[in-house]
Amino acid sequence: MSNVVVLDNGGGLLKAGLGGDLDPSVIIPNCLYRPLSAKKWLHPSPISISTADAATEAPSDLDLTSASVRRPIDRGYLINPDLQRDIWSHLFTSLLHVNPSNSSLLLTEPLFTLPSIQHATDEIVFEDFNFASLYVSDSPSLVHFYEASRRPTSLLSRAQCSLVVDCGFSFTHAAPVFQNFTLNYAVKRIDLGGKALTNYLKELVSYRALNVMDETFIMDDVKEKLCFVSLNVPRDLQIARKPGKENLFRCTYVLPDGISYTRGFVKNPDDAKRYLSLTDEVSSPSLGVKKDVIELDVSEKTEDRKRIDLTKNEFDLTNERFLVPEMIFHPADLGMNQAGLAECIVRAVNSCHPHLHPVLYESIVLTGGSTLFHNFAERLEKELRPLVPDECQVKITTQEDPILGAWRGGSLLASSPSFEAMCVTKAEYEELGSVRCRKRFLH
Amino acid sequence: MDDDATNPFRRMSSRTRKVAPKMVAALASSDNRTQAALARLEALENDNAGVEVVENIDDEDASLDDDDQAYIQKRQSKGTKRKTRQAKALEAKKAPKTFMELLHEANLESLPSHVPSYSKAAVGPPSSTSRRHFCTVCGFAASYTCIRCGIRFCSSRCQNIHNDTRCLKFVA
Numbered sequence: 001m002s003n004v005v006v007l008d009n010g011g012g013l014l015k016a017g018l019g020g021d022l023d024p025s026v027i028i029p030n031c032l033y034r035p036l037s038a039k040k041w042l043h044p045s046p047i048s049i050s051t052a053d054a055a056t057e058a059p060s061d062l063d064l065t066s067a068s069v070r071r072p073i074d075r076g077y078l079i080n081p082d083l084q085r086d087i088w089s090h091l092f093t094s095l096l097h098v099n100p101s102n103s104s105l106l107l108t109e110p111l112f113t114l115p116s117i118q119h120a121t122d123e124i125v126f127e128d129f130n131f132a133s134l135y136v137s138d139s140p141s142l143v144h145f146y147e148a149s150r151r152p153t154s155l156l157s158r159a160q161c162s163l164v165v166d167c168g169f170s171f172t173h174a175a176p177v178f179q180n181f182t183l184n185y186a187v188k189r190i191d192l193g194g195k196a197l198t199n200y201l202k203e204l205v206s207y208r209a210l211n212v213m214d215e216t217f218i219m220d221d222v223k224e225k226l227c228f229v230s231l232n233v234p235r236d237l238q239i240a241r242k243p244g245k246e247n248l249f250r251c252t253y254v255l256p257d258g259i260s261y262t263r264g265f266v267k268n269p270d271d272a273k274r275y276l277s278l279t280d281e282v283s284s285p286s287l288g289v290k291k292d293v294i295e296l297d298v299s300e301k302t303e304d305r306k307r308i309d310l311t312k313n314e315f316d317l318t319n320e321r322f323l324v325p326e327m328i329f330h331p332a333d334l335g336m337n338q339a340g341l342a343e344c345i346v347r348a349v350n351s352c353h354p355h356l357h358p359v360l361y362e363s364i365v366l367t368g369g370s371t372l373f374h375n376f377a378e379r380l381e382k383e384l385r386p387l388v389p390d391e392c393q394v395k396i397t398t399q400e401d402p403i404l405g406a407w408r409g410g411s412l413l414a415s416s417p418s419f420e421a422m423c424v425t426k427a428e429y430e431e432l433g434s435v436r437c438r439k440r441f442l443h
Numbered sequence: 444m445d446d447d448a449t450n451p452f453r454r455m456s457s458r459t460r461k462v463a464p465k466m467v468a469a470l471a472s473s474d475n476r477t478q479a480a481l482a483r484l485e486a487l488e489n490d491n492a493g494v495e496v497v498e499n500i501d502d503e504d505a506s507l508d509d510d511d512q513a514y515i516q517k518r519q520s521k522g523t524k525r526k527t528r529q530a531k532a533l534e535a536k537k538a539p540k541t542f543m544e545l546l547h548e549a550n551l552e553s554l555p556s557h558v559p560s561y562s563k564a565a566v567g568p569p570s571s572t573s574r575r576h577f578c579t580v581c582g583f584a585a586s587y588t589c590i591r592c593g594i595r596f597c598s599s600r601c602q603n604i605h606n607d608t609r610c611l612k613f614v615a
């Protein structure tokens with residue numbers, strides 16, 4: 001039997017390894033970058049698996065301050081096949097050490113990939129790399145497959161049905177899965193993911209403290225370490241205005257100085273965790289009432305102004321910490337004419353047969369790196385409950401490792417006895433062409 | 444659109460060239476604020492901050508004239524280089540299409556209405572129209588709107604910061 005290379009080709013992170021393994025052997029940003037110190041575009045170094053939760057990179061001496069980045073994927077979809085080929089070539093040859101011509105490839109592709117992009121992908125797989133065979137899958141069905149085999153007695157597994165909420169780098173999908181296939185007619189998408197969140201955080205910090213518009217890698221780190229989901233936005237906005245110790249959100253991030261440290265860090269990690277002491281109990285006046293209070297609060301504004309110190313290589317965060325993930329729940333706050341996550345889920349469920357509704361609401365699975373924010377599931381449940389019929393239960397499961405969920409499902413699938421028959425071989429590709437081969441991967 | 448192609452000898456900094464025609468269009472447009480809002484959303488999907496920066500992909504082949512050299516030195520601290528117009532034009536030809544261009548080419552509108560597609564999967568507008576407004580400068584509840592660009596702010600202090608730093612930035 002030949003190897004199966006399992007490749008979850010995300011817009012942010014690429015997860016790759018061999019089918020049958022527990023975890024991918026390589027996790028690497030799906031991009032090239034050019035640090036200020038480098039003349040050429042470089043391949044990022046792999047992220048160590050043990051720290052994949054925090055998505056931190058393995059220690060490296062490279063200072064990524066103001067590094068430029070080139071990504072093969074735009075808005076979730078492959079737009080630069082040449083660049084993707086470079087990255088895959090490095091991956092297969094130098095990192096995975098596999099020989100594609102005697103391997104199969106299980107590749108994830110986003111839902112609704114355009115035919116022209118599918119065609120370009122098939123060309124790379126069969127013509128540039130000469131893979132022996134290919135199976136293309138999507139993240140929600142693989143995540144479902146993984147959860148179903150991990151929890152065989154759950155409703156999800158018994159009913160062969162779940163609602164996978166995939167909040168990744170490029171976008172967010174609410175995807176009903178039934179009998180291991182994503183019901184694509186019912187999928188709903190919000191055009192917001194981790195990339196937009198990082199860019200929004202850059203924007204906020206740049207106008208309030210110092211210019212970090214060029215700091216993609218640093219601000220990713222800030223977002224991952226310091227942002228969380230608020231369970232009560234009006235209350236937390238109040239707390240974020242308080243001076244001194246009463247402000248449970250204020251914390252400081254130190255930028256790399258290029259001399260003593262090449263990576264940024266949280267100044268007082270214990271201060272940054274103080275928000276965890278907040279409970280969901282306290283109620284507060286509505287946002288509408290509060291407006292007047294804020295406008296009269298002049299003393300706090302001077303306080304606010306003081307923390308902006310351009311000579312220092314550090315900045316404070318307060319309300320940015322929860323206003324950034326807030327976008328996923330209320331894109332309209334940003335001026336985006338799209339419903340938030342709770343409504344997105346309801347619309348996806350309502351597009352399915354009514355018999356499935358109770359099961360779907362009871363089998364919601366969160367996956368994707370942007371679901372890692374503290375309190376994500378709690379907030380979602382809070383917003384979802386009032387929108388769901390009383391007779392339905394709402395049950396939200398967080399994946400053990402939301403970044404690796406799709407890959408692990410792919411690894412399981414690749415090691416199942418039926419896998420080989422599901423693939424399209426190189427010979428079939430050459431005989432039938434891309435379009436007809438692709439039909440094989442549909443139901 | 445960009446009139447560069449028809450006027451290859453005009454010499455201006457890259458930023459001015461790109462910004463100017465759009466700025467003119469924006470100011471002439473009756474719906475400046477909508478445009479600013481759309482541009483701001485668009486910027487959230489950028490890989491690198493400076494939308495006007497063209498990345499120097501093959502470092503060696505860029506031929507640089509004096510103006511560009513001077514500009515490079517100015518920009519060096521930010522880690523980006525400038526190319527000449529010719530080099531840029533060449534690069535533009537082999538530059539990959541954006542997803543929006545590929546989407547347009549795919550002509551999804553021609554599919555029968557029952558076929559699921561990228562366009563049909565979009566979640567659509569929120570059911571409640573109550574939009575909360577946060578000050579774009581400080582993040583707190585904002586009751587005022589900038590008449591020029593439509594962005595929100597909460598106080599005269601934040602209005603001043605807005606005017607000094609970010610007003611009309613996203614129109615450009």
Ligand SMILES: [Zn+2]
Pocket residue numbers: 578579580581582583596597598601
């Ligand atoms: Zn303000």
Ligand SMILES: [Zn+2]
Pocket residue numbers: 589590591592593594605606609610611
């Ligand atoms: Zn303005």
